Amino acid sequence: PxxxxxxxxxxxxxxxxxxxxxxxxxxxxxxxxxxxLNTRYxxxxxSVEPSTSYCSLKFKSIIRDSKIxxxxxxxxxxxx
Numbered sequence: 001p002x003x004x005x006x007x008x009x010x011x012x013x014x015x016x017x018x019x020x021x022x023x024x025x026x027x028x029x030x031x032x033x034x035x036x037l038n039t040r041y042x043x044x045x046x047s048v049e050p051s052t053s054y055c056s057l058k059f060k061s062i063i064r065d066s067k068i069x070x071x072x073x074x075x076x077x078x079x080x
Contacts, residue, residue, distance in 0.1 A: 033062055
C-alpha cells in the first residue's frame with residue numbers, strides 16, 4: 001500500500017477510538033498533507049513533474065509530523 005492509503009488507515013483508526021481528539025486531529029492533518037502531495041503529483045505530473053525541492057520539503061514535513069504522532073501515541077497511557 002502507498003503512503004496515502006496508510007495515512008487514511010491511520011486517520012480512520014484514530015477516529016474509531018473514543019476520547020482520541022488530539023490523535024484524530026494530527027492524523028487528519030497528516031492525511032491532508034499526504035493528499036496534497038498526491039494530488040499535486042497526479043495533476044502536475046501530467047504535464048510537468050513537481051520539482052525535487054517541492055517533493056523534498058513535503059517529504060521532510062511528512063516525516064517530521066509522523067515522528068511527532070509516533071511520540072504522542074507512544075507516550076499516551078493505555079488503560080487495561
